[in-house]
Amino acid sequence: MTPSEPSQSALHEAVASLPEPLREPVRIALQGLDSETQRSAAEPVLASLPAVWACSNFITRACRRDPKLLEELFESGDLERSYPADGYRTRLHQWTAELSGAAALKAALRRFRCREMVRIAWRDLAGWAELDDTLQGLSALAEACINQALACLHEWLREQWGTPRDAAGEPQQMIVLGMGKLGGRELNFSSDIDLIFCYPEPGHTDGTRPLANEEYFTRLGRQLIAALDEQTPDGQAFRVDMRLRPYGQSGPLVTSFNGMEIYYQTQGREWERYALIKARVVGGDYERGGQLLEELMPFVYRRYLDYGAMESLRAMKALVAREVQRKGLEDNIKLGRGGIREIEFIAQVFQLIRGGQERALRRRGLLAVLDCLAAQGQLPRFAQNELSQAYRFLRRLENRLQMIDDRQTHELPSDALDRLRLAHAMGYPDYATLRRQLDGWRQKVQEHFDQVFVAPQGGSAGDDTEPDALAELWQGTATADEAAERLAAAGFEKPAEAHERLTALHHSHGCRALSAQGRNRLDRLMPMLVRAIGGGRCPDATLPRVLQLLESVAQRTAYLALLNEHPLALSQLVQLCAGSPWIAQQLTRHPILLDELLDPRTLYAPLGRDALQRELTQRLEDVPPTDLEQQMEVLRHCKQTNNLRVAAADLSGAVPLMVVSDYLTDIAEVVLEAVLSLAWRHVSDRYGQPTGRVNGASVQQGLVILAYGKLGSFELGYGSDLDLVFIHEAHGEQQMTDGARPVDNPVFFARLVQRIIHILTTPTPGGVLYAVDTRLRPSGKAGLLTSSLEAFSHYQLHQAWTWEHQALVRSRVVAGSPHLAKAVEAIRRQVLTRRRDSQSLRREVRQMRERMRREKAADQPGVFDLKQDRGGIADIEFMVQYGVLACAAENPALLRYTDNIRLLDELSSCGWISAKQAQVLAEAYRAYRACVHRLALQEQPARTAAETLQTQRDRVAELWLELMGADDENG
Structure with a gap:
């Protein structure tokens, strides 16, 4: 038996295993495969060939048109291995190293793209690559082509015009931003690529015939588009779409960083926020491009919870749905019901709503976002699982559909042979079985999409008159008598007074200044709100509390959108404001807490200490370590959120009194531990760690926070101050910090405590964290903010008054050095166990x-x-x-x-x-x-x-x- 006979046998067996209609096209194609090429293939590769060729006309044509391509792929072994992260760049650089001129570059890019697309499709269809490998490989291939083409073209253009520089003489490079699936490293097989070109600073080239930077980079951008997009005898590398750039097709091809920032700040539209979620640098100056994207984040992710994004994406989806219906695209697996776009909308609406608060959601990969949403409890885990599985199924189907002819399509084939090809590629015996599986996944996606996006309807079931009546009342078209009658019917005991309050809000400056969108949101909300208040307890007392909140948030209309989008949140708001003016005031001062009303399971279930620590730690980890202002806001939001949960549970009777104080005490302790850690990090970064020498060895010194009063006795209330005393170590010699700017340890601890008090008490947009009383420290107001352990001991044993020992009964260490805490407790025990008359x-x-x-x-x-x-x-x-x-x-x-x-x-x-x-x-x-x-x-x-x-x-x-x-x- 010759060496080629086992391979031939495997090949014939593989052909025979194909569905009958697919065998003959493969047999015909194989006739052109010479024996030398077959012998160069590893047996698993040759055995995979019939199934791969049966499923992809593109691969078959490419291999038959250029037998050397197939032979090289066989001999290199590239079909059987995945590339490292820089694999495409390294290979393409070798292909273009000796090139000169745009024509040669275009030819090299197209041949390289063909080779690698055959390789990617082959590995995918043979089952040797996971979906993630395929998507990331396609994205990496496109990025390598963009970046290498840009580098070549930039070098050639510099030779002609000189290096572009800014006013300070610093060289400039163009940055290419990849949008959409390219930015998210999720590119599909035959996708076009959405790009934006930009550059850092205006200036001129330094050649003998200077060009303005804008002109230079515009020429470079046009050449890059031609290198990728132009049809040549070798075909096309990638279709390039530039419509996502500022001002779209009517805007300049290339924009400076400053121009980008001004555009998005002043004219950026909601769909552009959506587009920028996945934006990523894919060519040019990666470092400067990353800085630009960071500067644009406030446009994409609002600091508040942006429930207005729900309306915007719903409107976008409605436009898509109308286009689908107009063009008859119901079978489009991307745009149709239950398709890829609906899964993307689900993930991205949560990103837009919460990304300003939750940095963990600022991810480009869709599956990673879904997993994060499930981990945070924003999506049920079963929903995340179903959406992730549906997404993987649809993306595999999308790729294998496009691999048939390397054609950008999302329409299921009508040709019987192509249907069989697609079913076989997906591992199904026939198209009908594939279609049933597809319809099942699309149905699940539709259900989850509707759960998130279907607009809630105002009005009670079976009641068609009250909403209109209350809407007329709000709009002022009802007479005073009609208004009083309707409000009385709605449940108000003082309808004339309620009408007066509603009219005052309607004509208030804040409401009159609303945008058309904001006014529409308020007009939709008010009838539902009035009905909910009237149907609750104490409507006449509740109405002014809720109206005060609405007036305070009117200009941030995303909160109006939240209440419109979530009737349950509206119901919880009314219920809590009816039960407690304190809660109403907290919500008015800190409307970000309205988000907590969405889920009664968490609203009425305060977190235990361990869960509190995990939540706060996670939130702080999302903030840059040097951003103290944002860290302070995170602390305040954490405290307010959890205090609200405690108050809601208290009001509902879900927790007993003693447990209420335990929860409030846990919140304060967790916050204090975090504050001490943050303050220590900030002060020690400047001065180093406080140390002393004991028996010749350097020993770090610590600090503890000793709590008195209600915090010390686990009896904290909603508005309680924190009675705190700060005690530090001071043993050993050479009491100095070990940093580049050393200071005496007492100075370090004094500044540490000042920073702690600053974090706790400084008013910020999120309010004050806690009021702090330090008058119980040794010598009261006349004493130092922090005392050494020895000074504290001496004072308590020899100078303290009886009332100070009374206070010590309710004291305990709540944060800081464990071994110092034991020493403080020993002093407390020594003082309190003294014999007294x-x-x-x-x-x-x-x-x-x-x-x-x-x-x-x-x-x-x-x-x-x-x-x-x-x-x-x-x-x-x-x-x-x-x-x-x-x-x-x-x-x-x-x-x-x-x-x-x-x-x-x-x-x-x-x-x-x-x-x-x-x-x-x-x-x-x-x-x-x-x-x-x-x-x-x-x-x-x-x-x-x-x-x-x-x-x-x-x-x-x-x-x-x-x-x-x-x-x-x-x-």
Whole structure:
């Protein structure tokens, strides 16, 4: 048997395995394949040939037209291997290294393109390349042709006109931006390429006959288009489409960076934002081009949640749908229902809406975007899976459809033989089976697309009159009597007052200044909103709260779009504003929080500590490490978002009181840890790390944040300040930072704490993170912002007042160095377990409490100040603190906890109070705090009618007399 016989046998078997109609064309084609070429092929390659040729007329024609092409592919082994990242560039550079002149370049580009397209299609059809490999290979091939052609043409043009330079003499290069699928590295087989040409700065070439840079790069751009697009005897490399450039076909071929920025800032349209999502540098000066794209990001991705993008993309899709219907393109797998474009729209609408806030969404690859959306919970995981599988199916089908004749088409074939070719290429026995599979995937895509894009309808089911009636009322076409009648029917008890408020909003400056689009959004929203408020509880109180919010966001009409697009969010808004003016104010001050209303599953389910840390860490990782301003905004948004979730859950009764405070405390602690980390990074980048030498070794020094008050005792409320003390290490010698600009460690820590307080308290567009009170530090306002561990210890042991030791009972370290935290806790334990004279201690605690009562109590008949009046919260806290200070020397277990409820249990266990007394105080304390929380949500001070909690108040007052004795007559 000769060496070629096994290969011949495999070849004949492969032909015989083809469907009958495809065998004869392949047999005829194989007659022109000489035996020498066959012998040069590896057996798997030769065995794949019949199936590949059966599915692709393009490959068959190319190989028969140029037998050397097939022989070279066989001998090189390139059909069986994938290229490295720079494989196409390296090979094309070798093809063009000795060229001279545009004609030779065009010929080389076309021959190279033909070779590599045959190779890519062969590997795809033989099943040797995954879809991603095929798409990225096609994109890399196009990019290599663009970049190499540009380099050659630029060099030849420079020889004629000189090097283009800016006003400072710096050389300039043209930048080619690849748009669409080329930019996303998802190019399909026979796609044209969408390009934009630009250059950095105006100027002139430095040749003997200078040209303006714009003229130079315009000539270069025309030559590049011709090199790629022009039809020659060798065909065409790539069809070039320049219509996406600024001003489209009527605009200049090449634009300066400044011209690009001005255009997009002043005239950029919504579809151009969509186009720029995938923009990528594919030729020329990659570094400067990357800088340009970064400068254009604010145009593409708005800083706020841009729900107006939903309307824009829906309008774009409607135009496409009309074109599909007009041209009868229902079977177009790209533009038709359930096609590739609908999957792209789903991914890209979320990118446009959220990309300004979520940098992780600023990706070019569609599948990566879908995966990110699922990870963030924006898409259900099953939807992401189905859309990803459908996309892969449709893109394989698209490529194999185009591989038949290397023709840019998305229409399913009508020819029976081509239908069989396509089915065979996709691995199906016949076209009918392929079509059933295709229709199934398109149906799934349609369903997901409609879930995202179908416009919600206003009005209640079966109610055709109320929306029109309320729309007339809003537009002012109804009389005052008609308006009052309609509002009363809608549920308002004071319809005339409600009508007056609506009319005031309608004629307000903000509404009159709206664009036509913004006005349309508001006009669509108001009837739905009025109906929702009227159908809820307390409509007359709710209406002004919601209208105040609308007036504040009217100019940012994307928020109006959000409420129009999501009736559930509208319902949640009304419900929360009806329940809490505090929540209404938070939403008014920070309308970005409206996004949280979209999903009740997350709105009413506050995050635990670990989830909070993951969320904040992820958001901060998306911000450049040097951008402190944006980091501060992320911190504020994280805190506000999670506080809203807690408040919503609290309002709905989904979580009990004690858990509300736990959630709020967790939020504050996670934020403080992040703030300390950010501040440390910023200060240490400037000065280095604080170190000291101990026994000759360099040891890094740390800092901790010691929390007092409500944060220290896990009892934080919605508007609570943070009582903080900062303590740093200062042991060893040579207390200096180790950076290029060293400073003494105390200076480092002082500046660190200043930075922490700056991050926490500086007002930004996102508000203030937390108000901070540092008056509990050693020596109060007169003391340093940060104390060394030794100074803190000395002060607490030798100088602190009794009230400062009372405060220490509710203190704990919430962030910072773990080993320093242990040292601080040891000092706290040492101070609090000191033996004290119980009579003197009782007198001092009682006197301090009476002084507070005189200064802060309500002193109003019929009013009970929950915190400061006799029998209130402060009385319970002072009794607990006295008990701990009096008993901790004998019962150090009292120092395990810092919250009052568990301390009452401990005081009962050690015998200072009875179990019954502890229960009375704990029940009163819970009742008081529950009332304080409710009042905070109503934006009311912590005061209530005297009789509301009279029983608890009397019992606490009785126990005060029993445990603390009568107050001193002189106070």
